[in-house]
Amino acid sequence: MNGKPSKPRRATLIPTNTVTTKDGKNVRARIDPTLPVTDVIQQLCHSLKLRDPPLFFALRDNNDELVTDENLRKKIRDKVPLKLVNAPVIEAAEIVRKLVAKQEPALKLSLHALQKLIHEEQFAHEFLSRDGLVELVEIINGSQRNALAYALTAMQHLMELDYGWSTLEVSFVRKVTKILSLPTTPINVCRPATAVLKRLVEADPNSAAAPSLPSSSRNAPPSHPPGSIWRYGFDVVWDQMQNVNGMLDVVVQRLSSPESGMAASSMMLINSLLAHATQNRWEELNLELDRLNVRRAVVRLMSAQSAADDLTSSILDFQTNLVRLMHRRKMTYVDAELPAVQANLQAIWTASKLDQAGVDFGGAHWTLLGFESENVRDELARVGLLGLDCLKSFVDHDTEFFAKVVLEQISRPVERRCPIARASDEVVELLSEHWAVFAPGYSTSTAYQPYFFSFNKIHTLATKFFIRMWNESAATYDDFARVSALVHSQIRFALRDESNRQWHEVEHDFLESEYRDVRERQTKELELEDELLNKPPIRNLRAELYKESYEFVRQQRIRCLMEGAWFINALPVNSNIPVASSSRESLPYRKPLRPWRFFRLDKGMKYLHYVDSAVKIPIKPGLDDLPEKIDVSSINEISTNTGALPPNVTSVNNDLPSPITGAPLIPSPLSFSLLSIREGSLADQVAENASRFSDWTDALNMIRPDGGHVNTKETADFVQALTEIGLKIKLLDLSGEKVDIPTALHAGPPPEDIDFYFADPSMYTPAA
Incomplete structure (x- = not known):
């Protein structure tokens, strides 16, 4: 029988999922993964003979993750148990009603639920359309302890959207600043408050114009339409910080907090201030950081190895931002009139x-x-x-x-x-x-x-x-x-x-x-080496070539992300790194259901699209074969040496054999994790070779919104090698002509008046 399979046989290929209704009944259903979620819900409502319209319902999995058109196929394929629950429009209306009522304990329960639901775009849209932001700000202004922590966390997650919170007033910035300025503020309040303030610093017009470039290299701030969130930035936050006595002092003190998460949050806020400081105010920031001896505090973090493991990325970001600050100061002329x-x-x-x-x-x-x-x-x-x-x-x-x-x-x-x-x-x-x-x-x-x-x-x-x-x-x-x-x-x-x-x-x-x-x-x-290389003009030339080489390598690394590559899903080893709810299958000592993952960055550099597979399969160009995605803006750190190869997966590193089931996990030197403040680890991967590890970890750092650091020595050496090769090629033109390069160049005296003009070289022809 070489003909096509019959329709009944084809139907058996559709997996069977368990769906739990609102009244607790379990029903088994075969769901066509090619249908949109709205059609699936409509069919379920019809077969269950529900009276309410399908618009009032939604599907969620056991972890309460909303089922969408993007993840429906994966849920069905993995036979994930589903729940028929209230739609986001109903949940948003209910939560806003409870926020308005402000009655305990329903208020705390609603705020706790809001922290998670606000991630979902459908819910966020309904929540904002019902003036939920106004109620949330009012609760932040009048709450304390756990209620305040829940409300600030919900605000932090809401502000990860690029819309919806442009109406936040300066009074709200002042309130968050005051919360952080109190040394007695609990950690569970400090962490989301710090993240909120960091997001406000980054919400400047320059960040919207060129998110992948360092702030100092962008052009003048562009104009944005009314309602844009890109209207805050460094100046707005810095003014409020200056109005609250001791605010920055307390943030710096928290760098020595025994709770590494608190230290990391404070470090990220300081890094954002350094990266986004405006031309007119960076000197104020520099003086304040010098007064508080922030550099000494960071050096102490470097020496505290136990803490440094969790703070490595933030410390290197601070080091890079300090280079930026020093360069700015070096390029600022000395005005003897000041x-x-x-x-x-x-x-x-x-x-x-x-x-x-x-x-x-x-x-x-x-x-x-x-x-x-x-x-x-x-x-x-x-x-x-x-x-x-x-x-x-x-x-x-x-x-x-x-x-x-x-x-x-x-x-x-x-x-x-x-x-x-x-x-x-x-x-x-x-x-x-x-x-x-x-x-x-x-x-x-x-x-x-x-x-x-x-x-x-x-x-x-x-x-x-x-x-x-x-x-x-x-x-x-x-x-x-x-x-x-x-x-x-x-x-x-x-x-x-x-x-x-x-x-x-x-x-x-x-x-x-x-x-x-x-x-x-x-x-x-x-x-x-040639003595010529030590002359100041040559050093200046090397500096220019260094910048060109860095940019060339950066573009090459980003192209690697856009081409895509296979990785092994790792077992997280570092217990200090929380695991996202969407990565439950990567919990320690539990073999991933599908050991291989293919990543590809979209051309807009906004999302990392991926697909998990039991074996490597051909992946077509584009994103059609990659149904899942990770928001690049949610990646706050790329941590290395964090994962081990799962049992029975062929090792790509001969020096690290595959682990034996039950034996202690050994982190692979080619492993890395994409970390988010909100969800912990978004992905734990092992690269197939050192070259791919270098390409991807450095490229992911380079496209981070806050301007990351180079992660591997391979990339650093590559930039240095290109610089030296370019320098020698330039010098060949000079040495071949036996041009004498002076140690220093002295400018002549300035013109005595303004009655002069620059000659046009094109107007002159060589003498015969």
Whole structure:
């Protein structure tokens, strides 16, 4: 019988599901997975002879997840027990009625249910259309303890939508800020309140215009239609934080909370503030964070390994945001008319004690301290406010040493003097290059850099080293570049593997190293690299190529997501990571029903679409074969080393054999989890190889709304290799023509008036 199967036989292929009615009866039904959910409900109502119209009903599974057209096929295929319940329109009306009544204990029960139901788009639409947001805000303003925690959590989940909460007033922002400012606020209230404030910070026009780009690299804020949620942002939240005394102080104190979830929430809020700070207010934020010594608090988290495991992603995000902040400060010109700048310059000059030494200034001030001219703005143009900060910190660290060194240099012939201020600027440049303070949003560090957080202290040590090398080598004015190269070599040596080095070791390398030893090591290094590469113009060229390489790698990684790939569904090993209700099948020691999962990112970079399968199957281009999806905006962290291969699944890593049933689970180095504040782990996967692991974890970090960090050394090395190759290709054009590259470029004097114009090169032809 080679003909087509008959209709009765085809019908037997449709699985049978158990459906529980509202009155508790269980019925068995064969549901056609190709039908829309509305038709399925209509057929059930007809067969059960229900009086109410089908519009009043909905289907849910045992975990109360709403059955939709997107997940119906999966529910039927897995024979998931279903329940015929009230439709979202009925549930929304009932919950809003109870919120209006505000009667205990029905209010708490309704708020508890609201936390989960608000995730569903159908429910959220009905809830908002009945002024549910107004009632929810009123409850937040007047509730305490558990009721307040439930209400804030519901608000947090509602604000994950890109619509519906644009009517929130500044008074609501102020209320949430006050809640967070109280040290006695319970953890279950703090966590959703922090998430709400974080979402308000991120709801600025720039985020709507270019969610995948760092805030500092976007154009001017675009206009948005009335009713858009993209109307809050940093300024709105920061104004309220400034009006509540001690608010940011309490947030920083919570970084040391023994509850890692609270510390992570506070860390994410600080990261959002750093990432979204506006041009006019970022200096205020910088001063506040310095006053509260946030960097020291984060370094303590780095050293607390037990806590750092859960906070790794947030700490690296903070490190990346700090690079962004330092670059901003470095690129800000020093305006000598500002009172704060004048105070710093006056303090530096006073500390030199040249007024008391009877030195004949001859009208000079700053040239005596090592600048090449008296124009402080031009002298600090390369390093900006960051350079001024570092010079002031160097002076304040030991004012007696500074005064002694200045007087000592003044007593020497001009050509033998060490230009202290110029040396300070050079050290800032060398440290900026070492820590890749090139441009906002371009950082590929995959490891902790605790000494980057002590930039000023390292600058002080390195500047002292510069002065000592100058003296011990009997350098002259023309030897500045040679001494700079020595300092560059020592910085790389002293800060090698910095996450594992103690402070006293770094300090010893700068303060106790002998000139002869440093010179011998540098000579060996020069044998392996061209001295040309250490010149400032080449370093600037490398910085530009670094940005281009980073962007190229970023686009390549994102293309990998759009092409899609297979992964193994992992068993979560880290007990600190909660498991989402939709991932119940991945609970520890329980073999996934379907071990393989195919992921693909849509072209809008909004959703990760996927399908689970017992074996690898051909997947057509597009998204038709991928019925499930994960919202990219809900991914707050990509955590690694979190899952193990399930039993009886062929390992893709020969170094890690498949686990034996009943034996302790061993996390795979190729495993990762997509974590959400709301639902815990959205997915636990194991990559088939190291290349796929690197491509996907880094790409998922790069497309995160808050601008993630690079996760793997492979990507960081790739960016670095492309940078070096590009640099050498550029230099071939110059070296082939034997072009002399100067150590520094000096701009000529400005025009005396505005009676000039730039010539058009196209108007000129080469002379015959």
